[in-house]
Amino acid sequence: MAGFATTSEKEVIATTVADGSIRPFRFGAPEEDLVELRRRIQATRWPDKETVSDRSQGVPLAKLRRLVEYWGTLYDWRKVEATLNSLPQFITDIDGVEIQFAHIRSAHDDAMPMLMTHGWPGSIIELLKVIEPLTDPPAHGGAAEDAFHLVLPTLPGYGYSGKPRSIGWNPARIASAFHTLMLRLGYPRYVSQGGDWGAIISEVLASHSPGGLLGIHVNMPGTVPADVLRHLRNFDPAPAELSDREKMAYDRLLHFYRDGFGYAAMMNQSPQTIGYALADSPAAMAGYYYEKFAEWTDSDGEPERVFRYDEMLDAITLYWLTNTGASSSRSYWEGAQAGGGPFDAVDIPQLPVAVSVFPAEIYRAPRSWGERSFGNIMYWNEVDKGGHFAAWEQPQIFCEEVRAAFKSLRT
C-alpha cells in the first residue's frame, strides 16, 4: 500500500466528517495555580508511619514524603510544559466533549498513521519518549519504512480533554470518538495502539472493526477466557487444567484481585467519594498514583529505579493542574457499568492483533489464551524488561515492538 491517505481520499473524508473544527492547543498553567500547589504541599498534614516495614499497608510514609517534598521545592512543571508545547497539539469537539490531542506527522510520506491511547493514572506524558523514535526511526536505529504518523489523544475526563457532563463515556464510546478523530484528521486507514485503558479502547475498536482500522497492538491484552474468569472472580486457586504458563498468569491475576484491587473497587463504586481528596490534597493524589507506579513498574516496588522524580511528578502534576482526579476515576465507574474487567477476553475474530507481553505487567498474558479470542494474531512477543507503563519504562524496546508488530501490514 502506498501511503495511508491519498489526497483524494482526504478530500472525501473532509467533506463527510468535517463537522468539528480542529483548533491549535497549548499548555499554559497559570502561575497562581503552581504557587497554590506549592502552598498546599507545604501545608500537608502527614499521618504517622505505617506499622510495618514494607509496602503491605500501602505506600510507606518515608517514600511519599520524599517525593512530595521534592514536588514542593525543586520540581519545575514548566519543563514538561515546554516539552508538550514543542509538539503540535490540537483540540476538537467530538460527540459533545472536547478532545485534546498531539498530532505528530512523520517526515516520511509512507508513514503509517497510528492512534496511541494512554491509560490511568497516565496521560500523553507517558508516551513522550516514543514520539521521536516512532516518527523519525532513521535517527533512532530504525528504517524509514518503520515510520508512523502519531495521533495521541487524551481520554475524556483526563488532562486537558473535556470532562463529560453526562454518563455513558464507556470504552466503546471513547473508541468511537477516537475513530472519528482519525477520520477527521484525514486518516481513512490507520492502526491503533495502547496499554491499560488504551489497550481496552484499542480492543473494543478492533472488535467493532470500523472501516479503516487495519490492526491493533496492545501491551496489556485482555485475554482471560470466560471460564477462567469465573474461577478468578470466585478467588479460586488456579484450575488444574491450566498449563504452567497459564497458571503463572492466573496466580498474578489472583494476587491483583486479592491484594491490589482496593483502588479499583473504590473507583468502580464511588469515584466521586475518592474524588474529593484527589481534588483537595496533592499528597493524597501523589500517594494514590505513586502506589501504582510502585506496583506496576518493573522495579520490585521501587519506581525510583525506573523513573526520575521529575517524570513521576510530571504525570501527577498534570492531573493536579487539570483537577481531573475525580473525572478520570469515573472511567472506572463507566467501565463497571458497561460490565467486564480490564483483562477479560475481547473477541476480535478477524482484525489483525499484535501483542507485546512485558514481564512486570499486572499479568503476563499467555498466547494460548490470546488465541481463543483473537482470530488473527499477526504478532505475539514476550520481552525481557518493562512493566505496565511500557512506553514510559522501556521506550526503546517498546518502539522495536511496535515496529515489528505492524510490519506485516505495510507491504
Add this chain to the structure above:
Amino acid sequence: MSVTIEKATAVRPFRVDIPNEAVEGLQRRVAATRWPSKELVADGSQGVQLATIQALARYWATDYDWRKAEAKLNALPQFKTEIDGVEIHFIHVKSRHENALPLLITHGWPGSVFELLGVIGPLTDPTAHGGKAEDAFSLVLPSLPGYGFSGEPAEVGWGPGRIAGAWAELMNRLGYSRYVAQGGDQGASVTDAMARVAPKGLLGIHLNLLSAFPTAVQAAIFAGYFPAPEGLLKRLAIALVAAGADKEPKAANATAAVFRRGYLVEQGEHPQTVGYSLMDSPVGLAAWMLDHDPDSYAKISHAFLDGAPSGGLTRDHIVDNITLYWLTGTATSAARIYWEETQGILAALKSGQKPPKLSLPVAFTVFPSELIQAPRSWAEKVYPNLIYFNEVDKGGHFAAWEQPELFSQEMRAAFRTLR
C-alpha cells in the same frame, strides 16, 4: 522504675482541650477546599454527592462550633490509662443506682464515643427515661486503639483479639468483677472476641451487627488465599446450608456485598495509601466517612440538605464525629483496624485454627436498616447460647446513635436475665 510503670497504668482523669490553632486550621482548610466537578448522576450511585458534601462543608466552616462538642465530652468523667503499651481513653459514667450492671460499649468505624453519648442518660439513669432503677447500668465507653483520644499502636497485632484483652484489663482495673459488653460494627468484632476469651467477670454480651460468621462462611469469603475446591458463591452457599441459613439468600447477598464495599477493600489492603487523603483533606475525610453504607448516607444527606435528621444523626453529631477524627489525626490509624482484621482472619484460616467456642450468653438485636439482616438461624449457629434475639422496627447501622431510646430498651431487655 516501678514508679514509671505505676504511672503509666494508673487511671488518670482526662479532659479534651484542642488548641485554637488546630480548630482554626481546620476551618481554614475546609474554606479553602478545591472541589471536583459534580457527579454525573442524580443519586448516590457515584458516591457522596457534591451538594451533600458542600452543604456539610459550609456548615463545618461557618456555623459549627467544636467547643460545644468538647464541652459535651468534658461534662462526662473521662480518663486515660495505658494498657498493653497503648494509651486508652474512655468515658466512665457510674449510675447512682446500687446494683447497676457495669456495661462496656465499643464503638466502630467510622464512629467514636460520640455515637454513644445519647444512650448514657437512659442507661445510667433509667428512672428519668421511662425505665426502672433495676435497669440501671454503669457505663464504660472506651475509644478503640488508634481512634479519637486513645493512643495509636506503633506495631502490628492490634486486631479485635488484642483489643478484647485490653478491654478485659480495663474492666479489671476499674474494679468490675461482674460486667457485660456490647458492640456494633468493629465494636461487634471486639465484643465477640471478648466473649470467646471469656475473661473472668464477663457475664454475657449484646451485639447489633453479626460480625462473626460461621467459620465456613468466613472461609468462603476469604477463600482465594487457600486451596478450596469450589467457587466463592458455591462455597458460600454450602457454608450457609451448613449454617442452616440457606433459606436466607437476602442475608447471604448482603454479606457478600459488605465484603466488596470499596472502603472496606481499600482499608483492608492499603490503609496507609488512603490514609494520606484522610489526613490532609477534611472534605476528603468527610466524604470517605459518609460513604459507609447507602442507608446511613441517605439519612445524613437529609440532615444536611433538608434539615430532616433521622434520630440522633443530626448535623452537629455528624460533624462532631468527623471533627474528632480530624483534630486527633487518627483517620489512618483507624483505617488500619481493617488491615489488622484481615490479617487475623487469614492467619487463623491458614493455620486451620478455629476461633474458641463461645459459650457465654449472647443477646442480639436486628435493626431493620442494618447492613445485614442477620437471620436468627445464623445467630444461633455462631452463638449457641443465644439468650435474646429481637427484631426492632427502626434504626440502622449506627443503632445507638440513631435510636438511643430504642437501643437502651434493648439493652435493658437483653441483659435482664443476667442481673
